[in-house]
Amino acid sequence: MLFTVASLACGLAPSQVFLIAARAIQGFGGAIVAAVALSLVMNLFTKPVERAKAMGIYGFVNSGGGSLGVLLGGILTNSLDWHWIFLVNLPLGIGGVALSLKLLPTTPGSSEKGRLDTTGAITVTAGMLLAVYAIVNGNQVGWTSPQTLGQLSGAAALLILFLIIESRVKAPLMPLRLFKLRNLATANAIGILWAGGVFAWFFLSALYLQLILGYTPLQVGLSFLPANLIMAAFSLGLSAKLVVRFGIRGPLTVELLLLTIGLALLVIAPVNGSFLLHVLPSMIILGIGSGMAFNPLLLAAMSDVPTKDSGLASGIVNTSFMMGGALGLAVLASLAAARTATELESGLDQLSALLSGYHMAFLVGALIFTLTATILAATRLQPSRAIPYEEESTLPHH
Structure with a gap:
């Protein structure tokens, strides 16, 4: 409800200061929802295969929601104005509250009293x-x-x-004892780096399409549609099946390599690039990589967390993603701006200088994914808990 009310305030914001303040409240509400939702998934779906499917859907909402937002935002901005990218949350938020009250079970809170x-x-x-x-x-x-x-x-x-x-x-906000759990600590380290690269893909590729290729907001949104559809297919079914069949480590390694290749393809995108030749291939590969990633990453993080700590652990996981995304995007955007300024000083034209900056950011983003894959390869997850689905996968299927 807090997120919904804050969205209304953002849509009616009379000034920049008011909008920023409302966005802060919106972020606070969204963070609460994200942490509670992941904890609910872990507690409501206890059977391995059901949990894998539920985590896949949750993963799609998180990883696919960002890129779907680009598409919807482009349509709303192009058709109406920017206020509607916030106002559209009103019916969604009200519907979410109504469905939560109707469908979610009523569970007693913890009897432990702690100070905030x-x-x-x-x-x-x-x-x-x-x-x-x-x-x-x-x-x-x-x-x-x-x-x-x-x-x-x-x-x-x-x-x-x-x-x-x-x-x-x-009563710590982030209990440090949880980082003694190898899977949670490893998954959070990977998640920070992964989020930094993915946030940069969303933001900088949209700038490349709009500022270099001259796309409208609607065209930018439609350019992300192939990646959206692929992420939906993986998150809503294929990713869970891969986890059941191969466990966590294999799919996660493959997705990091695919994300590296996808960003590397954007490094060679030219000023007069074609969507079919220079954008679509990277979108397809990045969509596959992102669609495969979220489910095993979340399962790795939560697999060895005691049920009583699932809420705390889910908050830590979501915080890691947001921290990684914010810092990663800030670093890569700054690198792009610095490279662009250097090229302009050397006499390069505006578009070529901008493109050079984006190329630098995409290259560093690809290196981030490579570093993430290296960390995964160098750290052993706890197999008995990190891959809780192998036992199920050996059952005969009819």
Whole structure:
């Protein structure tokens, strides 16, 4: 409900400041929904095959929702105006609340009483905001300027303080003991890097289509449709079957390699690129990679978490994705801007300079996926818990 009300405020925002404040509240509501939804999936679907299918659907909502939003946003912006990208959430939110009240079982809350970790929430939020702000403005004010160095130092200090707070408070926002679980720790590290690369794909490829190829918002949205359809197919069925058949490690490794190839193809996209030759192949490969990824990644993260901690663990997983996406996008966008500025100074024309910056970001994004695959290869997941579906896969099928 909070997300829905905040969406209404965003759609009616009279100023930039009001819009930013409403977006912050919207993000807070969305974070609550994401954490609770993953915890519900883990607790309501206890049979291995059912859980794999449920996680596939949940994965599609998360990974496919972003790219579907690009398509819907393009249609709404092109047909109406930008206010409707927020107002469209009203009927969806109201419907979601009504269905939740009707379909979700009523479960008692925990009998344990704990204080809200306000200090931890403030320090981690301030640290992340300061880090992203410093990275985004680094090109403008200088990376070695006192302002940038001071902001980065302040962000590091706040994040260190957050870890100290979490190690001492009775009811921590992020219980550090959960990171002793190898699968959860590994999946979160992979998720941070994975989200950074995927966020960059969504944002920078949309800029390439709009600013370099001259696409309208609607055309940009339609360009993501092949990836959307592929992610839907994998997330709504194929990904679960792959997990049941091959476990977690294999599909996750393959998807990281596919994401690397997909971004590498965008590195060679030209100024006068063709959709069929230079955009569609990467969209197909990236769609397959993203569609395969989310289900095994979430299963790896949650597989060895005790049921009583599933809510906390799901919050950590979603936070890792958001942190990775925010920082990754900030870093890659800053690299693209810096490269573009350098090329403009050398006398290159505007479009070629922009494209060079995007190429740099796509290349670094591909290297991020390669690093992620290396981490996965170097870290052994707990097989008895990380692959809970092999036993089911050996059953005869009729």
